[in-house]
Amino acid sequence: MLQSFLQNILNALQWGSFYSLIALGYCLVYGVLLLINFAHGDIFMVGAYIAFYCCMFLLGKFGVFAGLPGWMVLAVAIPLTMILTAVVGVTLERIAYRPLRRKGVNRLYVVITALMCGLILENGNLALLGASRKSFPTLVPIKVFEVFGVTVTNIKLMVIGVAILSFLLLHFIVTRTKIGMAMRAISYDRFAVPLMGIPADTVIVFTFVLGSGFAGLAGLFFAMTYPVIDPYMGALIGWKAFIAAVVGGIGSIAGAFAGGFLLGFVEIMVVAFFPSTYRDLIAFSILLLILSIRPTGLFGVARRTKI
Amino acid sequence: MKRSWLIALFCVLGLASPVRAADTVKLGFNIPLTGDIPDVGESSKNAAEMLKKKINDAGGLKVGDKTYKVEFVYEDNESKAESALSATRKLITQDGVIGMVGPQSSKQAVPAAEAANELKTPMMAPWSTNPNTTKARPYVFRGCFLDTFQGPTAAKFASEEFKAKKAAVLYDIASDYPKGLAEDFKAAFEKINGPGSVVAFETFTTKDVDFSAQLTNIAKSGAEVLFVPQYYNEVPLIVQQAKSLGFNKPVLGSDSWGSGDLMGLCGDNCKGFFFVTHYAAAGAQGKTKEFIDEYTKLYKKTPDDVAALTWDGANLMLAALQSAGPLSGDLAKDREALMKAMAGIKKFEGITGNMSYPATGDHDPIKCAVVVKIDDAGKFAFYKSVCP
Numbered sequence: 082m083l084q085s086f087l088q089n090i091l092n093a094l095q096w097g098s099f100y101s102l103i104a105l106g107y108c109l110v111y112g113v114l115l116l117i118n119f120a121h122g123d124i125f126m127v128g129a130y131i132a133f134y135c136c137m138f139l140l141g142k143f144g145v146f147a148g149l150p151g152w153m154v155l156a157v158a159i160p161l162t163m164i165l166t167a168v169v170g171v172t173l174e175r176i177a178y179r180p181l182r183r184k185g186v187n188r189l190y191v192v193i194t195a196l197m198c199g200l201i202l203e204n205g206n207l208a209l210l211g212a213s214r215k216s217f218p219t220l221v222p223i224k225v226f227e228v229f230g231v232t233v234t235n236i237k238l239m240v241i242g243v244a245i246l247s248f249l250l251l252h253f254i255v256t257r258t259k260i261g262m263a264m265r266a267i268s269y270d271r272f273a274v275p276l277m278g279i280p281a282d283t284v285i286v287f288t289f290v291l292g293s294g295f296a297g298l299a300g301l302f303f304a305m306t307y308p309v310i311d312p313y314m315g316a317l318i319g320w321k322a323f324i325a326a327v328v329g330g331i332g333s334i335a336g337a338f339a340g341g342f343l344l345g346f347v348e349i350m351v352v353a354f355f356p357s358t359y360r361d362l363i364a365f366s367i368l369l370l371i372l373s374i375r376p377t378g379l380f381g382v383a384r385r386t387k388i
Numbered sequence: 389m390k391r392s393w394l395i396a397l398f399c400v401l402g403l404a405s406p407v408r409a410a411d412t413v414k415l416g417f418n419i420p421l422t423g424d425i426p427d428v429g430e431s432s433k434n435a436a437e438m439l440k441k442k443i444n445d446a447g448g449l450k451v452g453d454k455t456y457k458v459e460f461v462y463e464d465n466e467s468k469a470e471s472a473l474s475a476t477r478k479l480i481t482q483d484g485v486i487g488m489v490g491p492q493s494s495k496q497a498v499p500a501a502e503a504a505n506e507l508k509t510p511m512m513a514p515w516s517t518n519p520n521t522t523k524a525r526p527y528v529f530r531g532c533f534l535d536t537f538q539g540p541t542a543a544k545f546a547s548e549e550f551k552a553k554k555a556a557v558l559y560d561i562a563s564d565y566p567k568g569l570a571e572d573f574k575a576a577f578e579k580i581n582g583p584g585s586v587v588a589f590e591t592f593t594t595k596d597v598d599f600s601a602q603l604t605n606i607a608k609s610g611a612e613v614l615f616v617p618q619y620y621n622e623v624p625l626i627v628q629q630a631k632s633l634g635f636n637k638p639v640l641g642s643d644s645w646g647s648g649d650l651m652g653l654c655g656d657n658c659k660g661f662f663f664v665t666h667y668a669a670a671g672a673q674g675k676t677k678e679f680i681d682e683y684t685k686l687y688k689k690t691p692d693d694v695a696a697l698t699w700d701g702a703n704l705m706l707a708a709l710q711s712a713g714p715l716s717g718d719l720a721k722d723r724e725a726l727m728k729a730m731a732g733i734k735k736f737e738g739i740t741g742n743m744s745y746p747a748t749g750d751h752d753p754i755k756c757a758v759v760v761k762i763d764d765a766g767k768f769a770f771y772k773s774v775c776p
Contacts, residue, residue, distance in 0.1 A: 092600035352601035
């Protein structure tokens with residue numbers, strides 16, 4: 082019983098890591114632009130596909146050069162995937178969000194645009210690569226360790242480690258660096274910040290680079306853990322991660338991180354003790370309860386609407 | 389002048405047809421040569437042509453003390469329900485076939501079966517798995533086993549092959565096929581090994597990718613075999629996660645494993661596991677191997693399950709015709725005799741397994757299933773035949 086429980090905590094940590102990594106991206110963009118970037122789940126999906134092609138290329142499957150060993154492929158694929166996914170995110174910002182922002186339209190329209198961008202990414206991928214699923218190559222052979230009857234794999238430890246490191250890094254950037262300070266400043270007052278000589282567009286682009294880059298990272302590790310990828314993989318998990326970010330207190334890095342793990346824990350624990358059909362029912366009831374007690378989320382701070 | 393020609397023509401036809409009918413037996417094939425699934429039609433026709441050639445080259449089919457040539461009439465049902473219906477009527481009323489093989493998919497087989505039953509003509513549906521095809525239709529026969537049959541077969545195989553006393557099941561509760569199969573398996577396994585022998589009966593919902601909580605329960609339950617009646621996109625994830633959670637017992641699947649690109653997605657993880665299906669091309673022996681070799685030689689490709697089942701369906705019908713005794717020449721009487729002979733067939737040795745029909749109820753075959761082992765090369769190899 083205790084072993085099962087410990088095992089499920091480990092399972093939940095792994096599953097929650099993905100929610101957290103995606104929620105961090107939602108949270109960054111929302112924190113700076115007050116824009117719910119609904120395309121984020123699909124950027125995560127694109128990240129997984131980019132990771133797939135990077136790894137296939139580096140493994141030498143396309144025949145350009147003899148492949149590298151798995152560890153080295155992973156080491157090269159992480160920055161490469163993050164950079165390429167960031168390019169996708171920034172492209173979306175440049176062609177879809179920025180023109181709207183320039184025209185000064187209501188934020189609602191930008192949110193709708195984000196939704197459409199997500200659908201375009203999804204269906205574009207479907208049209209381009211087809212509906213057939215891809216099998217992600219094994220980069221690192223899975224090693225199973227058993228400690229006190231609890232099994233852990235190297236992949237699991239890696240995923241949890243990556244989530245925690247990402248959180249620490251983002252937290253550091255936002256709270257301790259100059260550009261982080263600029264991000265927070267834009268979040269407080271978008272109109273006053275340019276007057277202070279801070280290049281707002283650069284900061285916004287940087288935000289998208291960070292958010293999408295970590296979505297790409299999540300895509301890579303997700304594909305390593307669940308090695309069957311398809312164009313719809315990002316939709317549902319993206320929605321759920323968004324809810325996790327809201328429960329954590331959207332706009333707060335720590336909140337997004339905690340919200341992701343909370344959702345992961347609730348989902349795994351419900352499935353462990355109840356039929357799986359109850360999972361979303363119970364999970365979202367709990368989240369609803371949390372929101373009704375703390376409408377700003379676990380870590381959120383109430384903010385007066387600016388007129 | 390013209391009219392006398394026509395009269396003469398009719399006379400010739402009128403004289404000729406009874407003579408021809410006496411020397412040949414006609415079977416109709418109601419198959420999708422065009423439409424959504426032309427591959428299915430092509431496989432059926434290939435198998436049928438091969439069978440016809442084999443019989444006619446050997447001199448013909450001996451019924452009673454007379455030898456007949458066989459003649460196959462192919463009607464295209466365009467993979468549509470309406471066309472299948474009109475093809476059925478045409479074959480039965482115009483072409484005067486003694487029995488009909490096809491249609492293949494349930495979508496066409498269900499309406500066609502109704503027409504065939506009304507017109508009192510034996511019909512063999514080799515590939516249709518919908519229970520409605522044969523339901524309360526005495527003239528309609530099925531050539532493959534139903535989905536409901538796979539669960540008990542898998543349960544029997546698990547108990548005998550792995551000596552398993554405890555089993556676990558992981559299935560998608562939101563999808564009909566896996567749910568039905570999982571429940572059938574549970575019922576059958578508990579019948580063999582006693583109540584409570586299915587120690588973990590875990591569910592997930594379509595599109596889930598993380599099964600760690602369910603597999604943790606399964607790994608801790610002490611199950612000796614895991615039954616996963618899922619599709620090729622879920623199986624790789626389940627198998628891999630099961631291994632990661634320390635479950636190293638055999639995994640058993642259903643015929644849904646065989647469709648799609650299972651090995652492309654699963655790779656080495658699925659090697660060594662088993663699944664229940666209709667027919668396996670790799671590693672076949674005896675008559676099945678002969679069929680595969682001949683088909684491959686003729687058409688330059690490995691026969692799929694449709695080809696094999698069509699071959700068996702047509703063969704069963706002809707075998708029944710032989711046992712029905714001498715033909716009277718009266719189509720209605722002969723059709724009824726053929727129906728009775730098919731229903732009463734004791735043991736038909738087909739290439740997809742031995743078949744017979746239950747004495748009462750619908751004409752769904754009592755048939756052995758094939759258990760396939762995924763070998764080290766990633767091929768689906770014949771492992772053994774399991775009978776209910």
